[in-house]
Amino acid sequence: MATVEVTFTPLPAHVRTARLVATAVARRSGVDESLLDEVRLAVGEACSRAVEAHQKHCPGQPIRVALTDDGERFEVVVTDAVPAEAAQLHGVVTVAAPVGGNGTASGAVPASGAVSGAGTGMNGAIMQLPAGVGLAVISGLADDFRISPAGDGTSVAMSWKRRADPA
Amino acid sequence: MDLKLGHYNKDGIEVVDVEGEIDVYTAPRLRELLIDLVNKKNYQLVVNMEKVEFLDSTGLGVLVGGLKRVRAHDGSLDLVCTQERILKIFRITGLTKVFGIHDSVDEAITARKAEK
Numbered sequence: 001m002a003t004v005e006v007t008f009t010p011l012p013a014h015v016r017t018a019r020l021v022a023t024a025v026a027r028r029s030g031v032d033e034s035l036l037d038e039v040r041l042a043v044g045e046a047c048s049r050a051v052e053a054h055q056k057h058c059p060g061q062p063i064r065v066a067l068t069d070d071g072e073r074f075e076v077v078v079t080d081a082v083p084a085e086a087a088q089l090h091g092v093v094t095v096a097a098p099v100g101g102n103g104t105a106s107g108a109v110p111a112s113g114a115v116s117g118a119g120t121g122m123n124g125a126i127m128q129l130p131a132g133v134g135l136a137v138i139s140g141l142a143d144d145f146r147i148s149p150a151g152d153g154t155s156v157a158m159s160w161k162r163r164a165d166p167a
Numbered sequence: 168m169d170l171k172l173g174h175y176n177k178d179g180i181e182v183v184d185v186e187g188e189i190d191v192y193t194a195p196r197l198r199e200l201l202i203d204l205v206n207k208k209n210y211q212l213v214v215n216m217e218k219v220e221f222l223d224s225t226g227l228g229v230l231v232g233g234l235k236r237v238r239a240h241d242g243s244l245d246l247v248c249t250q251e252r253i254l255k256i257f258r259i260t261g262l263t264k265v266f267g268i269h270d271s272v273d274e275a276i277t278a279r280k281a282e283k
Contacts, residue, residue, distance in 0.1 A: 012192035019190075019221075037252045044223045048191040129228040133260060137224055140259040 002066035002077075003029070010054030010063055015047045018065050022076055029069035030162045038141040039076070039160060045134035046078035046156045053082040073143075075159035079150045087154045169193065172200050180276050181209040186218035189226030197226070201233035201244075210242025213275045222253050227262060234266065243267070243282075245275045 004025045008014040022043040023036050031039060043065070050063045061081040068075045080087070135156070139145045142158035149155075170193035171186040181204055189197060204212065212233065216222070234244040245267040248254055257263045269275035 012190070015191050016188065037255075040221070041223060041256065044190060044221070048223060048225055051191060129224060129231060129260075133227075134224045137256060137259055 002068045004067045006065040006067075007062045008065075010051045010059055010061070012048070012051055015044055015051060018047045019044045022065065022067055025067045025069070026074050026160070029074045031074045031160055035160055039074070042138045042141040042158050043076050043078070045137050046076070046158065049134045049156070050078055050080040050082075053080055053087060057082045057086045069162070071162070073159045073161055075157060077155050077157045079153060079155040081151070081153040083152060084149065084154065170196055172196060174200070174204065176209075177272070178276055178280070180211045180213055180279060182272055182276075183212060183214045184218070185214060185216055188221035189219060189229070190221060190223050191225045194225045194229045198229040198232060201229065202236065205233070205236045205240070205242075208240075210237045210240040211279060212237055212242070212244045213269075213272055213279070214244065214246050215272055216246055216248040216253060217250070219248070219250070219253055222256055224256070224260070227256065227260060230266070231262070243279055245269060245279060247272050247275050 004021065006018055006021050008018060019040050023040045026036055026039045027033070047063065047065065054061060054063060058081050063081075064077075064079040066075075066077045066079070068077075135147070138156065138158055143161055144157075144159045146157045147154060148157070169187050170189060171184075173184040175182055175184075183200065183204070185197065187193070201212070214230065214233075230244070230246070237244050247269050248257075249270050254263075254268070257266070257268065267275065267278065269278060
């Protein structure tokens with residue numbers, strides 16, 4: 001069971017709330033202070049991707065964020081309800097198999113050179129970067145990073161090692 | 168914290184002051200400001216990010232979009248940023264090679280003038 005779960009309607013305004021909750025739970029779980037900015041950014045990227053996908057494909061469905069402290073690692077899983085074929089439009093290239101962590105995610109656009117395509121392959125009015133950059137950023141931030149099917153949608157899981165016992 | 172935006176002209180270059188968080192919720196406001204400035208023929212821009220507390224890939228997308236617009240008019244978009252936590256996302260995405268990133272507004276303006 002997750003330590004904390006957050007469910008929110010797919011509105012951009014709620015992404016900040018998810019970030020704040022994730023950062024607070026990470027701090028409480030003993031994640032090193034120096035990593036909290038990475039947790040905040042990675043969770044924001046995953047939630048932003050999910051919100052964008054939900055708004056296009058299933059605006060009535062909620063997005064789930066599960067935050068788990070298992071004593072060794074702090075894990076965040078962001079689960080959307082977007083069908084796999086539609087998810088490919090939002091940077092998820094392969095959803096069948098878990099992908100390696102620490103920048104080796106085969107399911108996302110590789111971080112290196114990810115932005116060399118900036119200016120091409122635009123996706124919408126706001127996003128001026130190739131789809132998948134958000135996932136590439138997560139892969140560069142988290143100790144471990146996996147994309148996998150979850151029900152009708154996709155889950156993006158990221159985790160960090162705990163550095164200290166919680167207060 | 169919400170996003171606060173302001174802008175002023177200095178030595179012929181439009182400086183955009185950004186304060187707060189740039190994310191999927193607030194980035195459209197920055198995008199609209201950059202588009203508005205370009206539409207008013209401001210093609211030399213400096214975006215001061217010294218008071219930015221959070222920036223994600225949506226915000227990066229807006230900056231890249233602004234850069235594209237000014238470059239279409241042979242203009243420039245330079246950044247002012249010294250915060251490591253903000254610079255990190257530029258490094259991860261390789262955008263440090265795309266933007267001129269400076270330590271101060273004065274330095275950015277001086278560097279831009281020197282290139283002319």
